[in-house]
Amino acid sequence: MISNPAKEREVRPAPPDPALDGLLTLSSAQVLVLASGGCHSGYAGDLCCCLLAAVQGALTASSYAQSHILAPGQALALYQCGEFSIQSVGEGVCMLVQLQGDLPGRLLASRLTDSAAFFPRGGAAVREAVLSLSVLEDEHALVSGTAASSYAYTMLTNLISGPSSEAVIGQGEPLSPLVEAAVGIIQEEFPFLEGLDELAERLEVSKAHLIRTFTKQTGISPGRYITHTRVEYAKLLLRGVDPSITYVAEASGFANANYFAKVFRRETGMSPSEYMEITPRKEPPKRDPFLW
Incomplete structure (x- = not known):
């Protein structure tokens, strides 16, 4: 299982292939750790596009x-907005990716309002890109610019069309503070x-009470919801370019690749x-198909 990404880091890939110049370049991917009230x-x-x-x-x-106010698991795209600032309400961790080129604006055009696009469940796509680039840098020292552009394209398309965990929780009555807090922790830290023992301890309730209350209000047990969230995130990673099964398992929160494969087959049938x-596969974009 991967560790909590609570250490500041910045990945700066090499320049991409000349064919992608002016179309899509990922110039920086950062993990920002902000103290309460901290600003970037x-x-x-x-x-x-940031x-x-x-x-x-x-x-x-x-x-x-x-x-905009962003809760854990949410994402925001800022396109040609000029100066902007990020401030943490309490102690927080933010991931920030900077893209350059014509393609982000084209892909996000239908979602942009006043140079911004909000994605209620987009945090997973940004997290996947930053963690993948961090792994590549650890392995190769300098990340290929073309590979970075590929991850950027995957991130953008997943933001636009990726699955939403909201479908599992449903759209019924408002959740109680306890269940809302449990959902927030799961989406933020899956x-x-x-497991449930840690979740119940952090919420200062018994595991039995957590399971009973969560299941009654959402129609799904908290353990099942954790599994669903991990599997949906794993699907996102598996749609990338040549993903490692071991990495996908660890990044999604599974103990090992064998257990991940067992759960994935149970949940998806494959x-x-x-x-x-x-x-x-979501390969790097080519210039010609996007000349519209």
């Missing part, structure tokens, strides 16, 4: 045009959450390898 400033100029995700704790993101075979 950035700038999104011409053809620049994607930020709240990983732990709530954040406010403000530009000249508007301001990769490194040990093995991770079979899922990859029937799911189109």
